[in-house]
Amino acid sequence: MLSTMMDFPLTIQHIFRHGRRVHGDSEIVTWTGGEPRRASFTEVADRAERLAAALKRLGVGPGDRVGTLQWNNQEHFEAYLAVPGMGAVVHTLNLRLFPDQLAYVVNHGEDKVVIVDDSLIPVLARVRDRLKTVKRIVVVGTGEASALGEDVLRYDELIGAEAPGFAWPDLDERSAAAMCYTTGTTGDPKGVVYSHRSIFLHTFGVGQGPAIPLTERDRILAIVPMFHALSWGLPYLGWSCGADFVMPGPFLQAEPLARMIASERVTYVSAVPTILNDLLRYAEGHETDLSSLRIVMGGGAAVPRALIERFHEKTGLWIVQGWGMTETSPVAALAWPPRGIRDGEQPEWCAKTGRVFAGVEMRIVDDGGDELPWDGKAVGEIEVRGPWVTGSYYRNPAPERFHDGWLRTGDVGSVDPRGYIQITDRAKDVIKSGGEWISSVEVENHLMGHPDVVEAAVIGVPDPTWDERPLACLVLKEGSERNAEALRGFLCDKVAGWWLPERWAFISEIPRTSVGKFDKKVLRARHANGELEVVELEGSSRTA
16 A cells, blocks of 8 residues: 655755745855855855856756865855755865875766865865866856866856756756765775765754754854765755854864854854864853853764863853764764753763664674674674665775675764663774773773863774783873873773773874864874884783
């Protein structure tokens, strides 16, 4: 028996039409360093239609890829709406990639047109001669663009030549809408292609009360780059519910972010922990108005409990941790505390990796692939599946990343009976010492609770007795004493005795990946090359 329901396509076109018609007076604010630029949803939608018409005139057709090398700004948002809406595929390019990687993803994705911000022309110019499929380049802004060749068009002139309105084509909800490439630590980046259906379902999935409950009363500070996993889905979620957007452009330092929050009365912020930590440190040292905030979310890496508690002391808000991957569109779990907890228990729950929500199925498996119980104790690799989880990679099946129809996440951890995940490490970062696992994440989180520690990264290094032992790499506050013995003493009552590092390195900064995560492979390489000055304490704590 079949239903009587309409076969209504789940496409970005529907999200576009809804936001335009119902929330036309909501606005997108682009930070410029001076007077912000402002445009209503109606104005942005009109410009998106003109962009779609212009791209069609340039020869962009169904399935063609349009690359975007841009900051978070109004024009990038217009591409998010126009390109998939016309049946093409928006391919967000990571502006922090090395030239070889940038050229690779543009060529592998076979981009036909690239839209680039004029401040990023030098980034694209380095690889322009290596781009095999790019026919035209569209520059946002008026900056000098001769380094890109003669086939350059200006964004405002291009869309200004188009008449209002655009005949949006009928689309199959299963067709490609957007693509992002992973920032993996080994091998070439892998392409993830999102369908209209997956983006539609992710948008409404993350808009649930247990996920990101936004309304038209909210003002989103879009810190997460739009080239990183579709900015965690916020553009489509915010557009669908009518929330205003504050787009920071390249102004991602703590001082301008604090000014944006205060002057634009931002209510929602999500960012990687390093950004949140920088913002909090600035607020602790300067007069800063964060009173408009009502939701703060962290993701991309583990949010230390110490940061959660300090943020609460400053603002009265608990940072809520989220978890996901480029492959999961990306949001799959959020750590809202459960009902019935006692006052003071909030940080324990907010510091968990997240609680899986409807739309994503999750399991943990052992080394043999057998499923483990959700008892909060059993530890294994996390696997997921669902309508917004990728089942392969673009032009790269990568069968080793999938198991019986489930995506292997590479994260190791446990799940409790209520669906709360606690990731203890990435599979590649687990420290195996004498046959037993040490969680680098847990040691890092405790170290970052020390008042003198700004950041901590723990890696496994070779040991003649135990195969591997932890090396703690720390960034200390200016003027703090480099006392490894005292720092190890600080850990003594927080982790098992044999987890205590005997090797310590004090560094000026921790290397990061292109999306702001700690890049431990760089630290491991520096250690292997003898580039880290390591303090080794007497006596192996492995025997404790």
